[in-house]
Amino acid sequence: MFSRTDLAQCRMRGCGMPIRWTTTERGKMLAVNADPDPGGNTAVWKDVFGVLRSRRVTKAQPLAPHEKLMRPHTSTCLRSRRRTGTDGPPR
Template sequence: MGTISPYGLGTCHNCDAPVRWATTEAGKQQALNPEPDEAGNVAARLGMGPGWWARVPTTERPRTPMERRFMPHAATCGRPPLPIPPPRPAPPAQARPTPLQEALPLQPPPELPPGVTSLARHRLTRKDGR
């Protein structure tokens, strides 16, 4: 089949081993072992533009003659992947004053007649921001 292009060669972020970087059908980067391996489950080919393209062959879309079989580097990496830190908790929601409320000076609320409930507090805490 000829020689393999050195294009796309790099190093693994975890173990510093040489890898071949390819773009998956989902547009993500996947590290492959640099040499073709018939035991691998990824079909890769050198694209028309820069870079390698990788996918997993299926019965509906088998490997084409232009694709070579590679082993994903994650299957043979000498070190486990770096842990992903847990997401930060969201800050508690706080009612923010509107620009108009910030521009107006604070005044004490007017006296309401008996039996009438003030909605000012509710308007400051509404979630839709109006």
């Protein structure tokens, strides 16, 4: 489903993690982490034109068989962690 050509690198200074750019249902660009993540909240699939699309997973619209569950990159970006001074969300 995904290919190496889908990969990009986060441009935030100090991050550089691999990401994939998707297009949301509203036409906005959303960076997601490169690998599927069972803890994510975003469904990602490739449309018939080869464009990565994304949407939020909800109870009303659960993950479909052709979609992969991914985590938005903003939740794991190394640069944003440094900026806030935390190692992630509170537990």
